[in-house]
Amino acid sequence: xxxxxxxxxxxxxxxxxxxxxxxxxxxxxxxxxxxxxxxxxxxxxxxxxxxxxxxxxxxxxxxxxxxxxxxxxxxxxxxxxxxxxxxxxxxxxxxxxxxxxxxxxxxxxxxxxxxxxxxxxxxxxxxxxxxxxxxxxxxxxxxxxxxxxxxxxxxxxxxxxxxxxxxxxxxxxxxxxxxxxxxxxxxxxxxxxxxxxxxxxxxxxxxxxxxxxxxxxxxxxxxxxxxxxxxxxxxxxxxxxxxxxxxxxxxxxxxxxxxxxxxxxxxxxxxxxxxxxxxxxxxxxxxxxxxxxxxxxxxxxxxxxxxxxxxxxxxxxxxxxxxxxxxxxxxxxxxxxxxxxxxxxxxxxxxxxxxxxxxxxxxxxxxxxxxxxxxxxxxxxxxxxxxxxxxxxxxxxxxxxxxxxxxxxxxxxxxxxxxxxxxxxxxxxxxxxxxxxxxxxxxxxxxxxxxxxxxxxxxxxxxxxxxxxxxxxxxxxxxxxxxxxxxxxxxxxxxxxxxxxxxxxxxxxxxxxxxxxxxxxxxxxxxxxxxxxx
Amino acid sequence: xxxxxxxxxxxxxxxxxxxxxxxxxxxxxxxxxxxxxxxxxxxxxxxxxxxxxxxxxxxxxxxxxxxxxxxxxxxxxxxxxxxxxxxxxxxxxxxxxxxxxxxxxxxxxxxxxxxxxxxxxxxxxxxxxxxxxxxxxxxxxxxxxxxxxxxxxxxxxxxxxxxxxxxxxxxxxxxxxxxxxxxxxxxxxxxxxxxxxxxxxxxxxxxxxxxxxxxxxxxxxxxxxxxxxxxxxxxxxxxxxxxxxxxxxxxxxxxxxxxxxxxxxxxxxxxxxxxxxxxxxxxxxxxxxxxxxxxxxxxxxxxxxxxxxxxxxxxxxxxxxxxxxxxxxxxxxxxxxxxxxxxxxxxxxxxxxxxxxxxxxx
Numbered sequence: 003x004x005x006x007x008x009x010x011x012x013x014x015x016x017x018x019x020x021x022x023x024x025x026x027x028x029x030x031x032x033x034x035x036x037x038x039x040x041x042x043x044x045x046x047x048x049x050x051x052x053x054x055x056x057x058x059x060x061x062x063x064x065x066x067x068x069x070x071x072x073x074x075x076x077x078x079x080x081x082x083x084x085x086x087x088x089x090x091x092x093x094x095x096x097x098x099x100x101x102x103x104x105x106x107x108x109x110x111x112x113x114x115x116x117x118x119x120x121x122x123x124x125x126x127x128x129x130x131x132x133x134x135x136x137x138x139x140x141x142x143x144x145x146x147x148x149x150x151x152x153x154x155x156x157x158x159x160x161x162x163x164x165x166x167x168x169x170x171x172x173x174x175x176x177x178x179x180x181x182x183x184x185x186x187x188x189x190x191x192x193x194x195x196x197x198x199x200x201x202x203x204x205x206x207x208x209x210x211x212x213x214x215x216x217x218x219x220x221x222x223x224x225x226x227x228x229x230x231x232x233x234x235x236x237x238x239x240x241x242x243x244x245x246x247x248x249x250x251x252x253x254x255x256x257x258x259x260x261x262x263x264x265x266x267x268x269x270x271x272x273x274x275x276x277x278x279x280x281x282x283x284x285x286x287x288x289x290x291x292x293x294x295x296x297x298x299x300x301x302x303x304x305x306x307x308x309x310x311x312x313x314x315x316x317x318x319x320x321x322x323x324x325x326x327x328x329x330x331x332x333x334x335x336x337x338x339x340x341x342x343x344x345x346x347x348x349x350x351x352x353x354x355x356x357x358x359x360x361x362x363x364x365x366x367x368x369x370x371x372x373x374x375x376x377x378x379x380x381x382x383x384x385x386x387x388x389x390x391x392x393x394x395x396x397x398x399x400x401x402x403x404x405x406x407x408x409x410x411x412x413x414x415x416x417x418x419x420x421x422x423x424x425x426x427x428x429x430x431x432x433x434x435x436x437x438x439x440x441x442x443x444x445x446x447x448x449x450x451x452x453x454x455x456x457x458x459x460x461x462x463x464x465x466x467x468x469x470x471x472x473x474x475x476x477x478x479x480x481x482x483x484x485x486x487x488x489x490x491x492x493x494x495x496x497x498x499x500x501x502x503x504x505x506x507x508x509x510x511x512x513x514x515x516x517x518x519x520x521x522x523x524x525x526x527x528x529x530x531x532x533x534x535x536x
Numbered sequence: 537x538x539x540x541x542x543x544x545x546x547x548x549x550x551x552x553x554x555x556x557x558x559x560x561x562x563x564x565x566x567x568x569x570x571x572x573x574x575x576x577x578x579x580x581x582x583x584x585x586x587x588x589x590x591x592x593x594x595x596x597x598x599x600x601x602x603x604x605x606x607x608x609x610x611x612x613x614x615x616x617x618x619x620x621x622x623x624x625x626x627x628x629x630x631x632x633x634x635x636x637x638x639x640x641x642x643x644x645x646x647x648x649x650x651x652x653x654x655x656x657x658x659x660x661x662x663x664x665x666x667x668x669x670x671x672x673x674x675x676x677x678x679x680x681x682x683x684x685x686x687x688x689x690x691x692x693x694x695x696x697x698x699x700x701x702x703x704x705x706x707x708x709x710x711x712x713x714x715x716x717x718x719x720x721x722x723x724x725x726x727x728x729x730x731x732x733x734x735x736x737x738x739x740x741x742x743x744x745x746x747x748x749x750x751x752x753x754x755x756x757x758x759x760x761x762x763x764x765x766x767x768x769x770x771x772x773x774x775x776x777x778x779x780x781x782x783x784x785x786x787x788x789x790x791x792x793x794x795x796x797x798x799x800x801x802x803x804x805x806x807x808x809x810x811x812x813x814x815x816x817x818x819x820x821x822x823x824x825x826x827x828x829x830x831x832x833x834x835x836x837x838x839x840x841x842x843x844x845x846x847x848x849x850x851x852x853x854x855x856x857x858x859x860x861x862x863x864x865x866x867x868x869x870x871x872x873x874x875x876x877x878x879x880x881x882x883x884x885x886x887x888x889x890x891x892x893x894x895x896x897x898x
Contacts, residue, residue: 345645348802456649456657458805459641462812463657466676467664473675474668487675489545 036127041072041146048076051133058136065095065145068102071109072146081139083158090119091141091154106147113143114152122155134212161186167269167291169436172308179269180291184214187271187286187293191218194275199223205236208244214288215250218274223509223517224281228478232283232296247287247294254285254296256476261444263437264477266298273307281513297477297513299484301497303438304328309500317500324434325498331429331442335372336453336461338422342368344457360416369454371415375423376447378404383427480512502526541744546674548756549681550821551736555760556684557818558636559729560767561788561811566781568720570706570772573765575720580761582721583730584754589885590733591750594740596892602737603829609891618884619833625880626735626826627846630819631853632868634659637815638854639861644788645808655854662816663847666824667840670742673820680813687806688763692770694794694803700774727873729764731881733757738825823850 033051038044045060052058057079064070073095077087094117100109114123126132126142127150136142139157164186167179180187188202199221206212215236219229235254244250247267255264268274269291274284277295285294304324309317342361346354364371382401389397403409405424410417426446433439445468452460475482485493492508495501504525508518542550568575597605603622607615638655646654665673695701710717736753743749771786774793780786788807795801827846831839858864 345804348804350799350801456654457645458808459646459654459812460657462809463661466812466816467661469679470661470665470668470672470676473679474672481675483675483679487678488543489678 033129035129037129037132037144037149037151039147039149041074041144044144044151045074045076047129048132048136051129061092063092063096065098065109066100066102066104069104071104071106074144075141076136076144077141077156078136078139081137081159082141082156086120086156086158087141091117091143091156094119095143106145110145110148110150110152113145118143118152118154120154120156124153126151126153134206137212138214157185164190169269170273170307170434172270172306172311174311175307176270176272178271180271180293182289182291184216184286184288187291188216188218190271191274191278191284194271195220195278200278203233207236207239207241207250209240209242211243211245213244215244216284216286216288218278218284218286220278220281223279224283225513228281228297228480228513229283231478232285236285244287244289246290247285247292250285250287251294256478260471260475261441262300262472262475262482263303263435263441264298264475264482266295266302266435267292267437268295269293270307276307276310280509281517297480298482299477299480299510300472300475300482301486303433303435304498305496306434310503314500314502321498321500324432327429327432328438328442331426331433331439332446333449333461333465334422334426334429335376335446336449336464337458338419339368339372339450339453340457340461343454357416357418360410360418363413364416365413367454368419369450371419372422372450373447375405375409375415375419376426376450379423379427380443484512485510540669540671540742542670542674542739542742544743544745544748544752546678547736547739547743547749548752549677550674550739550817551733551753551756552760552763553677553681553684553814553817554735554821555729555733555757556763557729557814558633558640558811560764560814561640561785561807562636563771563780563783563786564728564764564768565720565725566768566783566786567724568717569711569777569781570708571710571717572720572772572777572780573769574710574717575725576765576768577761578717579721579725579730580757580765582726583733583761584757586726586731586882586885587733587753587757589889590737591753593885593889593892594737594749596896598746599741601739601741601825601828601832602734603832605892606888609888609895616833619829622880623826623829623833625876626738626822626829627850627853628857628876629732629735630822630826630850631857632864632872633815633818633822634850634854635857635864636868637811637819639864640785640811643861644785645804652851652855655851658812658815658819659847659851659854662819662823663843665816665820666827666847667843669840670739670824673817673824677817680817684810684813687810688767691791691794691803691806694796695770695774695790698794698796700790700793701770702773705773705776706769723873724869727877727881730757730761731877734881734885735822735825738829739821823847826850 033047038047041062045062048058048060058076059079060074060076062072062074065073075087075091075095095113098117100112104112124135124140126135132142132151132153135153139159140153141156143152143154145151161183162181164178164181166177178190180190184204192200197220201219201221203217205215205217207215217229217232217236232254236250239250239253241249241253251263251265251267252258257264266277274293274295278284282295282297285296287294304321306320306324309321312320341349342357349357361368366374382397382404385397386394386401405420407417409415410420430439430442433442445464449461449464452464454460456463473481473483473487481488484490486497490511493510495505504521504527506520509520511518565572565575565579593602593605597608600608603619606618606622609615610618634655637658638651641654642649642651665676733753740746740749767787768780771780771790774790775783775786779789783789785807787810788804791803791807794803823846827842828839830836830842830846836842858867
């Protein structure tokens, strides 16, 4: 603070820097104004601003023998590739021989053009730029006598390597998943879509963290209005920090008060590439392997990536199964409660007698029984997710006791209830997208309440309300239930059915309006012409 | 006025769901005995003609709902009164259908639950949908249309598979001549459900492709008429004409008869789903018409602000409309048809058309 005051005295801030300040929101922390001509003063400023942080490496040296010019390079340890710095910058800078007639200006240009043997070299004059490039892995070269520094691209450092994604596994399909590095992720997408129309725009979000966020879309396929809308929503974000794409997701979604996700996130580059080709926009956040896709529609959460790699009949059968699974995970306990409490006549007589016999020893009404079991299961699941891996086995043993024969023998629940809870649990794990499975978890409890109060009437009304709500949602202007409601026949082939690949004639119409033709005519494979064979 | 639009397919779906509404569960035209299908189909044909009257009026005023052009045709004072009458009529129909619906649930599954609670749950759902607007109602319709058809087709297959249909129960045709058939037509099937299509005059301004309105509405009404006729015929063929005319819910009785493979039986849930979906759309469309009619009449810019007061009013009205179910039915059959439906569905629209036609000529 004190220093900033001193700097202002020396160099009154010009209008450009104030603008910079406003954008960065860092006016308090980073000195404004431009660089000094004296290296030592500049180094001093760097040291004071970073609080002498030990990972900011400062190397002072001189260039030239007869008329040495003072210089220094500054970089952040760990964010740079040290080999590049030593081999291509430091070595050449320290061993070069320059004529004594060289002015600092000449030296500066000489370094830029001949010595700095790295990919990208930029001029930086403002302190704001200096710090933002320094802290994202660039190396800054200060030279005495010039109020400009060079910023050389030396990004590197340790990242998690590309591994198989831990969510959305597929038996058939690519094995690589996104990493925490934005650049690696964009490269993985580019490798899949080798097209100059794949555009990437980056911006920094988070006033303190200055996180890089990339927006990727295919120009000419993506709907310009949606791209603009995504950018507009991203630009209007003003928060201090972004550590995961979930922060962005919650700030750009259309409606907050809904149990359903209106953006899609994935760890798989092939999913992102396929969605980009359909016209969606990807938002990639540095520091997380989860990439956001917008707009998202409801049916998308039932599409596993393998549906498109497997043949269509298998894929269609699996889609049906998944919708059924989602439905079971929603209503199974509610149906049990209503059937045993209100509508015994709807259960076949032998079964109703069996259930009644089991429930004889149970002291609770069906609703309480179901609630106990469901909550127990949620506890187990939560424990399983957060637990250190070594303790995991203990949980599964205890879990088998709590949801199992012992619970029945203790007379707390009936064995039919155990089966219902188990099938609900398995169904909820089998839902392909975790985001939608978690919505089903919450809605299940609401439906259980309705079932306990009104039986099947309550359950049906609950599902009706849910459907109305789903129909009222939009994701970036696109109706959430499309292409089912509003029904779009040309796109209905990729919903709960999956038509053969040759029949995918059009891209989703609501998401994309410019370029909807996906493939040529006559893509249907034909047996060879018999007359030719003879 | 809401700015959103619905497309031709959504209009089709809404009309079909609306026409099925609660009519598919009640003994529609049951007094015509085995000629019930004739009564329904003739009611439908006259209903189609009636629709052409409404459509002609709509062509004169393509941007206005019924409560809007009625003021233009009959002048500001009478117009406002008539518009108010129609808003009240739609609200009355909301209450009526809601009462029907609640009583059905009460007698068939929830004898101990208070009627008010059953009605309130339904009305809250309708209010939520109408609050979200016509677009949401129409999209919900598209989803449930498929479900209803899946239910109807599988129900039909089960009825046939259970060997319940006895064609002889449909004979003799016209046992007591045309007189009985037309009596039923002009006492019931013309007004409910076909004359009730007048409520869609409130929705026509929202259609994004007005050229298709006529063909879509006519085909939707025809489809519903045929479906209802098939459904009632099946009921008669399964239960017999006497049982149908005495039964409160012939469809439920038919479904309860189904027994296939000692496993598929007691499919009351089918009935309940059909009842709730049908009731929801019927009440929903009436309520939406009442809300936008009131908003238009009283110059309320955001129609959804009227959803809560009017919803509460029709909920209370549904309880107050009759002191018990027999009274409610008697009122519906004997009083409402002659003194409410006929003037508002036939006489007034025809007069309006005549005035509009004359004024057009002048």
